[in-house]
Amino acid sequence: MLLTPDSLATAQRSLGDPALDYPLLPPLTTGCPRTGTEDVAYPLELDYAYDKVDTAALFAPAAARTGLERWAPLLPPLLAPGLGEGATPLVEIAPGVHVKDESRNPTWSHKDRLNRCTTSAALAVGARGIAVASSGNHGASAAAYAARAGLRCVVFAGPDLPPAVDSFLTAYGAVVLPVPWEARWPLMRQAVERYGLHPVSNLTATHTGHPYGPEGYKTVAYEIFQDVGTPAAVFVPTGYGELLYGVWKGFTELHRLGLADRVPRIHSCESAAGAPLATAIGRGVPAARVEVGATSAYSIASPVGGYRGVVALRESGGRALTLSDRQLAEARAELARNGLWAELSAAAGLAGLRSLDASELPDDGPLVCISTSSGFKDREVGRRATAPVAPEWPEVERRLRAAGLAD
Amino acid sequence: MLLTPDSLATAQRSLGDPALDYPLLPPLTTGCPRTGTEDVAYPLELDYAYDKVDTAALFAPAAARTGLERWAPLLPPLLAPGLGEGATPLVEIAPGVHVKDESRNPTWSHKDRLNRCTTSAALAVGARGIAVASSGNHGASAAAYAARAGLRCVVFAGPDLPPAVDSFLTAYGAVVLPVPWEARWPLMRQAVERYGLHPVSNLTATHTGHPYGPEGYKTVAYEIFQDVGTPAAVFVPTGYGELLYGVWKGFTELHRLGLADRVPRIHSCESAAGAPLATAIGRGVPAARVEVGATSAYSIASPVGGYRGVVALRESGGRALTLSDRQLAEARAELARNGLWAELSAAAGLAGLRSLDASELPDDGPLVCISTSSGFKDREVGRRATAPVAPEWPEVERRLRAAGLAD
Numbered sequence: 001m002l003l004t005p006d007s008l009a010t011a012q013r014s015l016g017d018p019a020l021d022y023p024l025l026p027p028l029t030t031g032c033p034r035t036g037t038e039d040v041a042y043p044l045e046l047d048y049a050y051d052k053v054d055t056a057a058l059f060a061p062a063a064a065r066t067g068l069e070r071w072a073p074l075l076p077p078l079l080a081p082g083l084g085e086g087a088t089p090l091v092e093i094a095p096g097v098h099v100k101d102e103s104r105n106p107t108w109s110h111k112d113r114l115n116r117c118t119t120s121a122a123l124a125v126g127a128r129g130i131a132v133a134s135s136g137n138h139g140a141s142a143a144a145y146a147a148r149a150g151l152r153c154v155v156f157a158g159p160d161l162p163p164a165v166d167s168f169l170t171a172y173g174a175v176v177l178p179v180p181w182e183a184r185w186p187l188m189r190q191a192v193e194r195y196g197l198h199p200v201s202n203l204t205a206t207h208t209g210h211p212y213g214p215e216g217y218k219t220v221a222y223e224i225f226q227d228v229g230t231p232a233a234v235f236v237p238t239g240y241g242e243l244l245y246g247v248w249k250g251f252t253e254l255h256r257l258g259l260a261d262r263v264p265r266i267h268s269c270e271s272a273a274g275a276p277l278a279t280a281i282g283r284g285v286p287a288a289r290v291e292v293g294a295t296s297a298y299s300i301a302s303p304v305g306g307y308r309g310v311v312a313l314r315e316s317g318g319r320a321l322t323l324s325d326r327q328l329a330e331a332r333a334e335l336a337r338n339g340l341w342a343e344l345s346a347a348a349g350l351a352g353l354r355s356l357d358a359s360e361l362p363d364d365g366p367l368v369c370i371s372t373s374s375g376f377k378d379r380e381v382g383r384r385a386t387a388p389v390a391p392e393w394p395e396v397e398r399r400l401r402a403a404g405l406a407d
Numbered sequence: 408m409l410l411t412p413d414s415l416a417t418a419q420r421s422l423g424d425p426a427l428d429y430p431l432l433p434p435l436t437t438g439c440p441r442t443g444t445e446d447v448a449y450p451l452e453l454d455y456a457y458d459k460v461d462t463a464a465l466f467a468p469a470a471a472r473t474g475l476e477r478w479a480p481l482l483p484p485l486l487a488p489g490l491g492e493g494a495t496p497l498v499e500i501a502p503g504v505h506v507k508d509e510s511r512n513p514t515w516s517h518k519d520r521l522n523r524c525t526t527s528a529a530l531a532v533g534a535r536g537i538a539v540a541s542s543g544n545h546g547a548s549a550a551a552y553a554a555r556a557g558l559r560c561v562v563f564a565g566p567d568l569p570p571a572v573d574s575f576l577t578a579y580g581a582v583v584l585p586v587p588w589e590a591r592w593p594l595m596r597q598a599v600e601r602y603g604l605h606p607v608s609n610l611t612a613t614h615t616g617h618p619y620g621p622e623g624y625k626t627v628a629y630e631i632f633q634d635v636g637t638p639a640a641v642f643v644p645t646g647y648g649e650l651l652y653g654v655w656k657g658f659t660e661l662h663r664l665g666l667a668d669r670v671p672r673i674h675s676c677e678s679a680a681g682a683p684l685a686t687a688i689g690r691g692v693p694a695a696r697v698e699v700g701a702t703s704a705y706s707i708a709s710p711v712g713g714y715r716g717v718v719a720l721r722e723s724g725g726r727a728l729t730l731s732d733r734q735l736a737e738a739r740a741e742l743a744r745n746g747l748w749a750e751l752s753a754a755a756g757l758a759g760l761r762s763l764d765a766s767e768l769p770d771d772g773p774l775v776c777i778s779t780s781s782g783f784k785d786r787e788v789g790r791r792a793t794a795p796v797a798p799e800w801p802e803v804e805r806r807l808r809a810a811g812l813a814d
Contacts (some may be wrong), residue, residue, distance in 0.1 A: 106498075163789035164571065
């Protein structure tokens with residue numbers, strides 16, 4: 001087994017029963033085999049030799065921007081070459097309100113942090129390629145990291161694959177297979193089982209995803225901590241809850257390592273059209289499945305939740321916020337007014353913050369909203385074209401006047 | 408006059424005659440008034456109190472990612488709020504070949520480094536807004552920085568504005584005015600003169616652009632130097648030559664400050680469809696105008712060159728490389744195979760490197776190609792859609808087999 005020497009990862013640990021652990025390889029991509037039931041699949045996470053972490057070295061100022069490898073001790077072995085993922089900026093858009101702009105990643109979404117880790121797992125098990133079910137950011141990111149690692153990539157996309165995302169996936173050489181939504185997981189599972197592809201997205205009835213994936217998201221917490229210390233609260237766009245869990249786990253580790261004196265509240269920000277996590281919390285169950293109504297927030301509107309989100313909310317005291325498309329659009333507009341063009345789903349973090357009354361917001365530290373992805377990925381992009389202007393000054397002046405720019 | 412205390416900028420200096428200098432404000436956006444002729448407009452750059460630079464502090468490892476302000480002493484006063492621009496990664500795609508991925512900026516192109524500086528100038532002169540002529544990255548970046556600074560933005564776009572770029576510009580609240588190419592500069596000049604808009608793109612017959620703009624691009628050189636020291640050569644996608652000049656100037660400053668022992672060769676990489684810089688070099692003139700043939704490289708295919716490019720090539724011993732669309736497409740494909748989806752124009756740096764024989768490449772240091780922007784910005788994006796797949800395993804297997812993934 002090839003491992004990078006820097007990783008202190010020791011085992012896969014079950015979220016279904018934290019007393020249960022398994023070797024690091026092979027990654028248990030269908031959940032914890034001993035705790036899963038017919039109704040719920042429990043994910044795994046990684047455990048580390050935390051007592052061996054050199055925190056001073058790990059959090060020292062960095063000379064060069066090196067991607068996730070700078071956090072290698074607290075990540076799975078990073079066998080797959082990187083693309084300089086992570087190290088995204090925090091942009092303060094209002095006093096004490098910071099946006100962590102994940103559109104600065106290699107494929108312009110947070111998913112790159114996950115795929116650096118999952119593609120590494122695919123190399124570790126000698127897979128010929130990876131498979132992913134996605135109509136957007138996850139697929140594109142998987143395709144990029146597979147290309148970089150010399151692996152093939154098969155993307156089981158939804159039938160509603162936005163044309164620009166199709167171009168995006170195809171550019172990296174991925175095999176794109178648009179199939180009906182309900183057929184994606186069963187077909188992907190067959191491809192995985194029959195042809196030795198390594199799955200980097202979910203295969204189970206409630207979401208487990210890949211055990212290595214959310215580990216990559218922990219680095220979001222490390223970076224926030226380096227930039228502003230421990231925030232009072234973090235608002236996370238939430239689909240399956242992997243980012244939510246990763247951010248929570250990262251802060252938990254900072255606390256465990258004696259670097260942070262507390263763990264912030266981590267709030268989930270789901271589309272109101274579905275919201276399996278809010279549903280699970282409401283029902284008091286480990287994971288829920290829901291019907292998804294009409295929404296443009298295609299990146300977070302998930303019919304399937306998972307146990308990770310429940311753990312992150314319960315342990316951090318976070319709330320399960322749900323946002324309408326109108327609230328998402330208002331938050332997206334607020335981001336744009338501040339120079340950040342985000343995908344509708346990516347604005348869920350800020351929408352979640354804005355959905356609370358001022359009295360509900362803690363005042364003992366900065367508030368951080370994660371913005372996961374760029375505005376280029378929305379479906380309506382490119383559908384509207386500004387009418388040409390006659391190339392004469394009076395017409396230009398008329399337009400400027402209409403915009404309040406000439407008086 | 409408001410100035411940030413950190414800036415050591417002292418004056419505007421003429422490139423037409425470096426003995427001529429002018430106060431920092433107002434920015435001379437129509438070139439050096441004393442050296443320009445009917446044929447050539449000479450740009451200005453900024454001079455600094457180089458003897459006051461604390462190089463040890465300036466190049467110390469950084470704890471947080473703070474955007475261009477970390478280089479504030481060697482930049483114009485940064486009055487406009489930032490978006491965490493810069494600090495983009497170098498990705499090694501072949502032994503000794505590094506790609507500086509500028510698509511990691513706030514609006515996913517290098518232009519953000521320029522617009523942080525030019526928008527700061529607009530604030531310094533109390534402008535009500537900015538104006539820019541652009542059908543792509545420059546316009547979007549200007550729109551974002553204007554929004555962030557609370558300024559209006561008017562974009563004089565070409566008639567061929569890609570629909571996705573239209574969405575991009577509009578999202579930030581810019582006033583978009585698509586007009587015929589030849590009408591853009593005259594109309595923008597009128598808007599600037601009549602309504603107090605500050606121009607952040609060119610207004611002159613040969614290119615001068617904004618004096619503050621290329622100063623922002625110097626930070627590309629600083630970052631490369633921090634990451635890999637002084638490269639043997641840098642290959643720069645070249646339209647008007649502002650990025651080319653900025654990168655050259657940045658390395659020149661590092662040499663002047665005693666940090667680097669030499670200045671690398673800086674090669675310009677133009678579209679063969681136009682190539683005003685190669686034309687100027689061939690003719691031995693300070694700047695040329697050319698006819699632009701058919702090309703998809705819309706971001707770099709410029710009919711107008713400027714003197715900055717001539718200076719950068721002459722002083723660094725760089726070559727004026729010209730690339731066909733086929734060469735650009737091959738370089739774009741090589742980048743994608745390495746996980747980087749670039750705009751066609753953005754691949755010009757790598758295309759330039761690949762256009763040289765191995766014997767022509769220096770071996771005394773790393774080779775760096777700048778990739779300026781993301782693949783989302785090409786015109787053909789979203790035009791092709793992958794055909795849906797019947798949701799049955801035999802059909803999926805057939806597709807996998809066709810892709811060489813099932814055997």
